[in-house]
Ligand SMILES: Nc1ncnc2c1ncn2[C@@H]1O[C@H](COP(=O)(O)OP(=O)(O)OP(=O)(O)O)[C@@H](O)[C@H]1O
């Protein structure tokens with residue numbers, strides 16, 4: 001049974017089809033990278049999979065449990081770093097992460113201990129007692145990530161976890177994700193940082209205009225995109241997306257008259 005499954009998952013906003021009959025299955029223990037250009041439908045897909053945005057049609061399942069029929073059971077299995085980082089700005093990071101831990105059913109002591117360890121790992125310990133409202137963007141992201149993993153979820157969804165995060169914290173986050181995976185967790189994440197995706201992921205899906213246009217391991221994607229055995233993910237991405245987003249690769253054809 002797949003850890004994450006989308007069946008004909010669809011979301012429209014007025015006339016716009018943001019996610020278009022998407023079929024997707026991620027096995028337990030996979031590290032799945034979800035790629036696509038801006039506006040492709042990545043965040044919309046993730047929000048439907050985690051129960052934050054109701055699908056127009058289709059199904060979202062976590063370990064076989066329907067997210068929209070049995071949301072409580074399904075949500076217990078997941079951790080989410082959402083696009084908008086839903087944080088309580090009037091709490092300190094330490095208060096917030098502890099609170100989330102207790103909400104997931106940890107004892108007060110466990111929640112406090114795990115919070116301290118996580119904040120230390122994210123290099124937030126010096127600022128942990130400051131209000132989140134006064135945090136920088138990267139500090140907020142690290143706080144949200146700590147909250148997303150405090151209950152050691154079976155499936156972790158991350159929307160752009162490395163955006164706006166410095167190199168040291170980026171490495172700390174990568175290490176945490178690797179450790180979660182070593183314990184058998186499934187990780188589903190979107191990112192525009194292709195080197196990181198290439199390095200971490202066991203399988204990659206490429207979405208554009210709400211449809212999955214390519215999926216596979218790096219080796220499979222290289223074959224699909226015909227980039228040769230040393231093709232980078234960037235080359236694969238540009239080819240795959242370029243094939244459907246007409247003109248994307250023809251940079252030479254577009255000019256900015258005022259920059260000539
Ligand atoms: N609440 C909304 N109302 C109207 N349109 C929306 C809404 N949310 C998303 N869309 C539209 O759906 C499409 C997909 O958006 P989405 O945020 O899923 O893209 P994305 O792949 O996450 O892009 P990015 O890489 O920029 O984060 C876009 O055309 C966007 O304008």
Ligand SMILES: [Mg+2]
Nearest residue numbers: 042043044083
């Ligand atoms: Mg997005």
